[in-house]
Amino acid sequence: MGVEIRVEGLRKSFGRQVIWEDVSLTIPAGEISALLGPSGTGKSVFLKNLVGLLRPDRGHVYVGGGDVPRLRENDLYALRRQFGVLFQDGALFGSMNLYDNIAFPLREHTKKSESEIRRIVLEKMEMVGLSGSESKLPGEISGGMKKRAGLARALVLDPEVILADEPDSGLDPVRTAYLNQLFVDLNTQLGATFLIVTHDIGTARVLPDNLGLLFRRGLVMFGPREMVLSSTHPAVNQFFNARRQGPIGMAEEKDLADVAAETAPPTMPAPIPPQLMPSDGSLRPSMRRPGEWLREHGVTPPPGSFVDDEGRDWLNDWDALVAQRQRR
Structure with missing residues (x-):
């Protein structure tokens, strides 16, 4: 169901401030991708360019055959229906209960009957674990529930692409x-393409199929999770291992002289954790055997990789672990 998003040569600036110069990447259809970067590197701006809320200075965004920056308003409006967006704070209407918040896109963009709308809303609320909360107002629920309500609203039009802007901001580690x-x-149920913008390294290390890093007005790297997490690129290594040593500084990037003065040798990437699996014990189509990308490219995994919190070695015991989950 998901669609591929292909970005070519994207440049965006606001006046004299250049956000990024030349961003090119392909977000695979039906997979979960995550985009990270220091504050101020234009991650949220990137999402807005994907749906045409902002137009780039130059470049292309191909979604389902259409080039977003060059679409006419009517065509752009139709294309946006392929997207579901989860905003940072949920963006719920404070005067509406959760049911009406989630029903809003259906009432605004379709001619469905109220009985059909009710069926869809209740179905999506059940998907995100909010059954029974229809009458609650946004001011009466926790931050985590607001996020889930915002996600349910993003799902009601059955989008092919789901964009999530800092979905874990303001949440404690358990809710995250x-x-x-x-x-x-x-993703397992719907097969939609997911793109998640986040600052949370824990999320980035276990959730997505693909990872990307924005830094120094460009895209440093984008590719399979194992490729990025095993990289020794200075900015990638520093960011995904939360280290002070490297080109990223407090303001965004360090002065080149400061970087040159750091005499410590490059550090080994941290162990790569196992990837999250669906709750029902199934395997997502895009999920690869642990260590497969590393083996294909002759990369030795960092010591301790693919061992979970229970001490199970996913690298060597994968087949037994999968069989055990599927017997549940």
């Missing part, structure tokens, strides 16, 4: 873990 599992389960 539940939300990450929900993304995995929804």
Whole structure:
């Protein structure tokens, strides 16, 4: 069901401030991708360019055959229906209960009957674990519930692409873990393409199939999770291992002289954790055997990789672990 998004040569600036110069990447259809980067590197701006809320200075965004920056308004409006967007704070209407918030896109963009709308809304609320909360107002629920309500609203038009802008912001680690599992389960059920913008390294290390890093007005790297997490590129290594040593500084990037003065040798990437699996024990179509990308490219995994919190070695015991999950 998901569609591929192909970005070519994207440049965006606001006046004299250049956000990024030349961003090119392909977000695979039906997979979960995550985009990270220091504050101020244009991650949210990138999402807005994908749906045509902002137009780039130059470049292309191909979604389902259409080039977003060059679409006419009517065509752009139709294309946006392929997207579901989860905003940072949920962006719920404070005067509406959760049911009406989630029903809003259906009432605004379709001619469905109220009985059909009710069926869809209740179905999506059940998907995100909000059954029974229809009458609650946004001011009466927790931050995690607001995120899930925003996600349910993003799902009601059955989008082919789901964009999530900092879905874990303001959430504690436990709620973040539940939300990450929900993304995995929804991707399994719906087959939609997911692109998640986040600052949370824990999320980035276990959730997506693909990872990208924006830095220094460009895209440093984008590719399979194992490729990025095993990289020794200075900025990638520093960011995904949360280290001070490297080109990223407090303001975004360090002065080149400061970087040159750092005499410590490059550090080994941290162990690569196992990837989150669906709750029902199934395997997502895009999920690869642990260590497969590394083996194909002759890369030795960092010591301790693919061992989970229970001490199980996913690299060597994968077949037994999968069989055990599927027997549940």
